Amino acid sequence: MAGGRDRWLEGLKVVLSLKSDADRLRWSLYSSDSVDTELQEAIAVAEHAMGAVLETLELPDDGDSDTTRAYIALRKVEASYDVRQLRDLFEYDGVTSAESAAELLIELCALRNECARRCWYNSYPAMALTAQCIPSTSGYAHAVLRYLGEPRRIDAKEYLSIECFDKYWAGVEARLNSVAVCGVVRDRDYVDFIAAMLGSLKLECLSSSIDIVVKDQPYASGICFDLSTDVGIRRAGILLRPTGIRSFFVAAHELGHAVLCLQHGGGLTNIPSWFDESNAYLVEDNQPDVRAALRELFDDNAVSSWLAIHSELREIEYCRIYASILLEDAIWAMADRRDISVREKVELISEMCREIYSTYLNTCYRDAREWAFDSFRSIDPVYVHSYGIGRNAAAILRSCRCRPGQLGPYDVSREALDAILAKTTR
Numbered sequence: 288m289a290g291g292r293d294r295w296l297e298g299l300k301v302v303l304s305l306k307s308d309a310d311r312l313r314w315s316l317y318s319s320d321s322v323d324t325e326l327q328e329a330i331a332v333a334e335h336a337m338g339a340v341l342e343t344l345e346l347p348d349d350g351d352s353d354t355t356r357a358y359i360a361l362r363k364v365e366a367s368y369d370v371r372q373l374r375d376l377f378e379y380d381g382v383t384s385a386e387s388a389a390e391l392l393i394e395l396c397a398l399r400n401e402c403a404r405r406c407w408y409n410s411y412p413a414m415a416l417t418a419q420c421i422p423s424t425s426g427y428a429h430a431v432l433r434y435l436g437e438p439r440r441i442d443a444k445e446y447l448s449i450e451c452f453d454k455y456w457a458g459v460e461a462r463l464n465s466v467a468v469c470g471v472v473r474d475r476d477y478v479d480f481i482a483a484m485l486g487s488l489k490l491e492c493l494s495s496s497i498d499i500v501v502k503d504q505p506y507a508s509g510i511c512f513d514l515s516t517d518v519g520i521r522r523a524g525i526l527l528r529p530t531g532i533r534s535f536f537v538a539a540h541e542l543g544h545a546v547l548c549l550q551h552g553g554g555l556t557n558i559p560s561w562f563d564e565s566n567a568y569l570v571e572d573n574q575p576d577v578r579a580a581l582r583e584l585f586d587d588n589a590v591s592s593w594l595a596i597h598s599e600l601r602e603i604e605y606c607r608i609y610a611s612i613l614l615e616d617a618i619w620a621m622a623d624r625r626d627i628s629v630r631e632k633v634e635l636i637s638e639m640c641r642e643i644y645s646t647y648l649n650t651c652y653r654d655a656r657e658w659a660f661d662s663f664r665s666i667d668p669v670y671v672h673s674y675g676i677g678r679n680a681a682a683i684l685r686s687c688r689c690r691p692g693q694l695g696p697y698d699v700s701r702e703a704l705d706a707i708l709a710k711t712t713r
């Protein structure tokens with residue numbers, strides 16, 4: 288099977304190279320000021336070429352626990368026409384009603400499961416977790432949750448009339464912006480903040496390798512791109528949507544991704560996402576450095592209030608992560624059931640969702656179908672585990688006095704994951 292092995296390795300190289308081309312082009316598109324149809328076409332060409340290679344690329348028939356094999360299988364599934372069509376409905380807000388979104392999401396899960404089985408994995412989550420170096424044994428999600436610990440119940444009485452989680456969050460976020468600040472926040476302030484963070488972290492040497500673009504865009508509150516080239520020049524790009532004070536914390540988070548990308552070399556196959564996230568949390572939740580950097584730009588009192596509100600936002604985010612892992616487990620298991628209708632599935636999951644959120648957020652979650660719109664679920668299924676583990680690993684890293692930018696943290700982070708594994712096998 289030497290020929291087969293060679294073909295696999297060659298195909299792998301081509302796929303990774305096309306993926307990085309597409310990412311660099313996407314950065315150019317996202318950070319450009321106008322709708323650039325040439326760039327859009329170039330991205331489509333790179334993605335089409337990658338899809339074509341993936342379609343015919345045969346996975347080695349051994350090593351279904353191999354991370355790279357699982358990663359390529361994942362790309363194969365995501366590149367398939369049917370999955371793309373359905374997923375794009377969420378990604379580009381093509382879905383209008385919450386009800387149809389929920390039904391489509393269940394359909395998407397079932398389809399992803401079916402495609403994963405064609406790649407010889409038991410389910411899509413099993414494949415995606417393997418790609419993240421996370422074991423996919425049944426009951427694993429619950430073991431992770433036991434390890435992570437239940438979120439603190441948040442008293443949300445003042446938001447009782449808010450009908451969905453996103454709006455609840457927006458309400459708390461608005462408080463961040465309402466704390467008095469002298470003058471408005473300018474786009475330039477985010478760039479200065481990142482420079483100050485690098486100074487505080489003693490990583491000024493990286494500043495010339497990071498491109499920062501602040502602009503109103505629909506893609507995300509913040510994204511970090513790996514812009515490194517094949518010839519070994521490492522570069523990272525941070526795209527930020529300026530939405531007020533919270534964007535400083537988003538900037539810190541994305542900086543964590545950028546630091547890792549510049550020091551380890553990016554690429555999902557090199558770095559599992561939970562480790563990538565742990566580095567991002569390590570920077571974002573690093574209050575002394577964030578405080579020092581913000582104080583270079585703003586008044587002390589305002590900065591202290593922002594840090595306190597940000598901590599509250601982190602708790603809410605943790606509720607979302609925790610609830611999402613719980614819910615995700617149920618959604619994926621439900622997707623394959625043939626004994627009940629899609630409508631019944633939606634009702635069962637909605638009920639579960641209502642119960643979970645009212646447990647932790649003390650709020651009435653009136654339109655429970657909003658779960659279908661959560662990007663954790665529609666675009667990055669299973670990725671939420673990375674946030675849960677990343678957040679926890681970051682806390683362990685901090686307690687060991689690890690600083691962002693050290694090469695050592697991977698081992699500590701790995702230990703955090705191993706601690707979870709030990710609990711799951713017990």
Ligand SMILES: [Zn+2]
Pocket residue numbers: 540544564567
């Ligand atoms: Zn992140």
